[in-house]
Amino acid sequence: MAFDGVMMRAVRQELSARLTGARIDRIYQPSRYEIIIIARQAGEALRLLISAAAETPRIHITAVAKENPESPPAFCMLLRKHLVDGRIDRIEQVGLDRILRISVREPDYYEREGAAAANRGKTLVIEVMGKHSNIILLDDDGETIMDSIKHVTRGMSRYREVLPGRPYSPPPAQDKRDPLGETRESLARFIEESLPGDDSAEVSLARWVMNSFMGFGPTLAREIVERAGLDPDAPVRAAVPDAGAGAAEQVECIARRLAAALSDVSEIIKKGQFARPSVIEDSGTGRILAFAPFPLIQHPGGEGIEVVKREFASISEMLDYVYTPRDMEISLAEAKSHLMKAIEGNLARARRKLERQEEALRDAENAENYRLMGELIKANMGVLKKGDTEAQVINYFDPELKPVRIELDPALAPSENAQVYFAKYAKAKRSLEITKEQRDRTRDDIEYLEQVALTLEQAQSLDAVDEIREELIASGYGDGLPGKAKAQDGRRTRARDHNRSRRAGPDAAAGTPRPMRFKSEDGYEILVGRNNRENDFLTMKHAAPDDIWLHAKGIPGAHVIIRVDEKGNVSERALLDAAGLAAYFSKGRQSTNVDIDYTRRRYVRKPRGAKPGMVIYERQKTLAVPPRLLPSEPDYDNGRDDR
Structure with a gap:
């Protein structure tokens, strides 16, 4: 998906109509590269979102409320100082580029007269260019950078610096033609002259259009080629002959068709006919395939894919629809990544601790050897003396009477060396049981953290991530954990329609756990x-004694319960369906088959002091099944046992 120059033209038109003359009321920065400006116009508060994030750069009015951080970053404070209470004077696009300039005048501008007043104010420059996107505040002269949301040094860019106090220079111009300044005839001549001998003859026709004309991203370039009745994926070399009989006529025909389509789209842009912005998405997955500020005729996605075309009342409404789920995906991925680093750190420490304990156990298991050394030294007191560094003696406790080499401390007498070995023996005996207990607890910790890591990996909402974080804190792993995951709006998640409803989980703040519910x-x-919190609740409090409990054998996974019928039975089909779910919600999700243990709930118990989700069980049987998510959408259990 691309926010191209034509989309910027449509956004500029909408923002000019709705924000010109608006007073800036508040500014906040909900994330590192995102600014929200609240502007009031005719009693209405409009929320302007400006993002320089590499994955989702854009600008538009949004209906999505975002959290206002308690401590605003320095750039946000600078914007507040110079823009709050100012009025938006004009909004301009630089050509057909993805650059927007918002001029903000001082609060008294509309009450003053004279040329001097016209120069009082700041300019906010928004550059929407992928990873090079930026938000830049310029001083009264419109040429000097006050600051930017991203600093660009000479070491980062040979073309320009974006630093406070430096003169502002726009990004390098692209060597493309502006289609809005062309006639149909001039477009046809340009295409006819340049298309056959183009150096990029192996690229597709759609890519050639995008590379040749300003303002068109992949979607609109494809739209133009399809409107010309040509194949947008066909390579230029294959579509446009450069020699042979009739080649010139074919090139002329293709040029006329492309020029006509370009001219038609250019007329839409010049007239600002952006009344029906549209989105095309895969009807099966809800994945967005294309979006534009006017209706599209193309059918992206390839043959066999059914699509849904949606139209919106405004450009901003469409962009909210397109980008909000993507914002949520990015926020979720970042929250999971930060928490996973903390979990992996705890796991690494636990594994190192286990190695030390295993080594200590190996030493402790040498206790009998220490006692043997002491006894042999005592038996050979007559031949040993102080100053010896070792002793070669016969092992009288060995039926074969093999010789044994014993290391001695030359500073000690033989009897003292014997006491050293007896002391090591006593210490090893005392520590053996303690170390075994410590090792077992460390193994439990590793098993628990591996289970938490799996749960986090499979989490599908920010609420689920926050619940895992709270569980870790309650279990004593609070040190080094990141803060609470940021909500993007009041709902945390947003389901676009039935196909996307699985993105939204239950509200973890509701208190009572609500496990997922399926039907066989x-x-x-x-x-x-x-x-793990839900696993504990589901198994130890919610399930009835005769219900069937399932879990992946020997690997981290979710607890799964099948409700038995009134006779205490379950069908073989239900058992296989539940086992498939247990495999799917386990670490073996990508495996061909996963061993699943199952037993009656009455044979599952939680050891005293065990961490959340940790249980032991008996009288189990095992099934090998492929991981399988049931086709029906999961509902959420109400947390009550109504039977």
Whole structure:
């Protein structure tokens, strides 16, 4: 998806209509590269979102409320100082580029007269250019950089610096033609002259259009080629002959068709006919395939893919629809990544601790050897003396009477060396049981953290991430954990339609755990815990004694419960469906088959002091099944046992 120059033209038109003359009321910075400006116009508060994030750079009015951090960054403070209470005077696009300039005048500008007043104010420059996107505040002269949300040094860019106090220079101009300044005839001549001998003859026709004309991203370039009745994926070399009989006529025909399509789209842009912005998405997955500020005729995605075309009342409404789920995906990925680093750090420490304990156990298991050394030294007191560094003696306790070499401390008498070995023996005996207990607890810690890591990996909402974080804190792993995951709006998640509803989880703040609920193909209820807290609740409090409990064998995974019928039975179909879910919500999700243990809930118990989700069980049987998510959408259990 690309926010191209034509999209910027449509956004500029909408923002000019709605924000010109608006008073800037508040400014905040919800994330590192994102600014929200609240502007008031005719009693209405409009929320302007400006993002320089590499994955989702854009500018538009948004309906999505975002958190206002308690401590605003320095750039946000600078914007507040110079822009709050100012009025938006004009909004201009630089050509058909992805650069917007918002001029903000001082509060008294509209009450003053004279040329001097016209120069009082600041300019906010928004550059929407992928990873090079930026938000830059310019001084009264419109040429000097006050600051920017991203600093660009000479070492980062040979073309320009973006630093406070430096003169502002726009990004390097692209060597492309502006289609808005062309006639149909001049477009046809340019295409006819340049297309056959183009150096990039192996690129597709759509790519050639995008590379040749300003303002068109991949979607609109493809739209133009399709409107010309040509194949947008066909290479230029294959579509446009450069020799042979009739080649000139074919090139002329293709040039006329492309010029006509370019001219038609250019007229839409010049007239600002952006009344029906549209989105095309895969009807099966909800994945957005294309979006534009006017209706599209193309069918992206390839043959066999059914698409849904949606139209919106405004450009901003469409951009909210397109980008909000992507913002949520990025926020979720970042929150999971930060928390996973903390979990991996705890795991690494626990594994190093286990290595030390295993080494200590190996030493402790040499206790009998220490006692033997002491006894042999005592038996050979007559031949040993102070100053010896070792002793070669016969092992009288060995049936074969093999010789043994014993290291001695030359500073000690033989009896004192014997006491050293007896002391090591006593210490090893005392520490053996303690070290075994410590090792077992460390193994439990590793198993628990591996389970938490899996739960985090499979988390599908910020609420689920926050619940895992709270669980870690309650379990004593609070040190070094990142802060609470930031919400993007009041709902945390947003389901676009039925196809996307799985993105939104339950509100973890509700208190009572709410495990996922499925139905087997023959109607049995199956419950699945989403994290260790829910696993504990589901198994130890929610399930009935005769319900069937399932878990992946020997690897981290969710607790799964099948509700038995009134006779205490479950069908074979329900057992296979539940086992498939247990495999799917386990570390073996990518495996062909996963061993799943199952038993009655009454044979599952939680050891005293065990961490959340940790249980032991008996009388189990095992099934080998492929991981399988049931086709029905998961619901969420109400947390009550109503039987």
